[in-house]
Amino acid sequence: MKRLLSIDLYRYKKDKTALIGTIIAAGMLVMSIFMLFLMKSFSSFDDETFQMLFEPRSTYIQNLRMSSNAGAVALIIVTIVNARDFTQNTLRLKILNGHSRIKIYLSALLTNLLYGIVVVFAYALLSLVFETALFGYGARFTVDEFFSLAGSTLMALIYILLFISIATAVTMRFKTIGASIGVILAISIGEGILASLLAMFPSVVENVPKWFNNALNIFPSIAMLSIATANLNTVITTIIIVSGLLLLGLVNFLGINSFKNSDIK
Amino acid sequence: MQVLKTDGLSKRYGDYLAVNNVTMTINKGDIYGFIGENGAGKTTFIRLVSGLIKSNGGTFQLFEGENHNIGAVVETPSLYLYMTAMENLMAQGKMLGKVDVEKHKELLTLVKLEYLIDSKKRAKDFSLGMKQRLGIAMALLAEPKFLLLDEPMNGLDPEGVVLMRNLIKTLNEQGITFLISSHMLSELSKVATRYGFIHRGVLIKEITQEELRQSVTSYTVVSVEEKDINKALNVFKKAKYEYKEDGKNILVYEKALQEIVLLLSKNNIEVKDILKETGTIENYYLNLIGGLK
Numbered sequence: 001m002k003r004l005l006s007i008d009l010y011r012y013k014k015d016k017t018a019l020i021g022t023i024i025a026a027g028m029l030v031m032s033i034f035m036l037f038l039m040k041s042f043s044s045f046d047d048e049t050f051q052m053l054f055e056p057r058s059t060y061i062q063n064l065r066m067s068s069n070a071g072a073v074a075l076i077i078v079t080i081v082n083a084r085d086f087t088q089n090t091l092r093l094k095i096l097n098g099h100s101r102i103k104i105y106l107s108a109l110l111t112n113l114l115y116g117i118v119v120v121f122a123y124a125l126l127s128l129v130f131e132t133a134l135f136g137y138g139a140r141f142t143v144d145e146f147f148s149l150a151g152s153t154l155m156a157l158i159y160i161l162l163f164i165s166i167a168t169a170v171t172m173r174f175k176t177i178g179a180s181i182g183v184i185l186a187i188s189i190g191e192g193i194l195a196s197l198l199a200m201f202p203s204v205v206e207n208v209p210k211w212f213n214n215a216l217n218i219f220p221s222i223a224m225l226s227i228a229t230a231n232l233n234t235v236i237t238t239i240i241i242v243s244g245l246l247l248l249g250l251v252n253f254l255g256i257n258s259f260k261n262s263d264i265k
Numbered sequence: 266m267q268v269l270k271t272d273g274l275s276k277r278y279g280d281y282l283a284v285n286n287v288t289m290t291i292n293k294g295d296i297y298g299f300i301g302e303n304g305a306g307k308t309t310f311i312r313l314v315s316g317l318i319k320s321n322g323g324t325f326q327l328f329e330g331e332n333h334n335i336g337a338v339v340e341t342p343s344l345y346l347y348m349t350a351m352e353n354l355m356a357q358g359k360m361l362g363k364v365d366v367e368k369h370k371e372l373l374t375l376v377k378l379e380y381l382i383d384s385k386k387r388a389k390d391f392s393l394g395m396k397q398r399l400g401i402a403m404a405l406l407a408e409p410k411f412l413l414l415d416e417p418m419n420g421l422d423p424e425g426v427v428l429m430r431n432l433i434k435t436l437n438e439q440g441i442t443f444l445i446s447s448h449m450l451s452e453l454s455k456v457a458t459r460y461g462f463i464h465r466g467v468l469i470k471e472i473t474q475e476e477l478r479q480s481v482t483s484y485t486v487v488s489v490e491e492k493d494i495n496k497a498l499n500v501f502k503k504a505k506y507e508y509k510e511d512g513k514n515i516l517v518y519e520k521a522l523q524e525i526v527l528l529l530s531k532n533n534i535e536v537k538d539i540l541k542e543t544g545t546i547e548n549y550y551l552n553l554i555g556g557l558k
Contacts, residue, residue: 010355
């Protein structure tokens, strides 16, 4: 496993795609900060209004979503780097060198997670720091606020792990860049549309039970919205954590089993 | 020692049986030439015994159950195209848990790619021959006792073919057993010590180099005046030659050219033209599968 991790990290180091992705994410961060700076400099809003509009805490959590700038870049890069192991037939080397398929899968997953987490967290954290520097944090940054933020971050982490795991599983199944990106997009967009449609239910149907609204948090997009808006109670928090971990386990179980039995070109 | 033993190995894709009940043995030291037309099942077989794909039936065993490394270059060599030659070897070294830069340089020298040691050129810019040889160098880093090469001569220029042939012979002398698939039969016949012929997924014949040499028939194409054809045929019949009429020519099997000329001149038959044709492995293969499609 150590050897596999070593080669997978080496692939990320040598593949310029990973570097380009990181540069694009950094460029997006600079651009968004610059835009906010321009808005602050040339608009007539006072600091309080800005804090309401661009609440750094909420923006930070929103930036941890995989549909955010950095999240989307991370998903695409992870898919490209992972699929290249198939398109360049280098995955064969791992099998020929006697590594088990489960270890090959887990090594790719861990490396992808590492890249994804670093890019998304770096983006979100730097964004939080710069926005706080520009507009202030808004609320007082107390110890309670720190733990609340840390808790939200950990819950958001479940969904980063989930989407990178989906990207890994899809790539290990479809083995090409185009097909994998297509399927991942379909899953992300499909989940978003389904969640939005179901979320509209209470506004069009009367007497929708409360559990239905809570249960909607099994959808990652709704769960992330709840986390970002701090719309959390014990039930919702439990639903988010349990359903997130179950989905994570399910995706990786299916991914490993599919890869274990698949033919390698 | 049996390096590879398969028993009824099969692979099915839907209704198509790509490898059909193949039972084969490759012994230590063999250069096993695996011959078949495109789509005969050669690559699928190599993928099966490399562990890249799962079989639908049958079994195979490597090194009689002992644990030794194998190497394989299947169709397109497995290379990190965005890395240089040395970086590719470094990657393979990391995978094997033994990074040794001097060993990497030695291997590049062995496969005649020493000029790439300090080169910044990436594998994506290499010629096919360079890629093939780098693929072999990477496989050799695992110190394999058994190397499977799928169409290693494909797309190589004449120099590349000679380099590849010499490399295979050198490595075989160093103790590596080979399974080489190819449809470039004449080239394969210059290195192989045993052959297996596969047709539509079925292993139809296994033969040694010596047996093949004996089986491959040579014949002489004799051309005489039209009026003398029947006379010549009678002469060959009386002399108990093995012969066949082929339009305006007569094909005489396994007889020395001088002997044929002498026999005909003794019988006052003028020879217009005479040409010795050496039997080829291609002909042998075509006979085996029942001629051209």
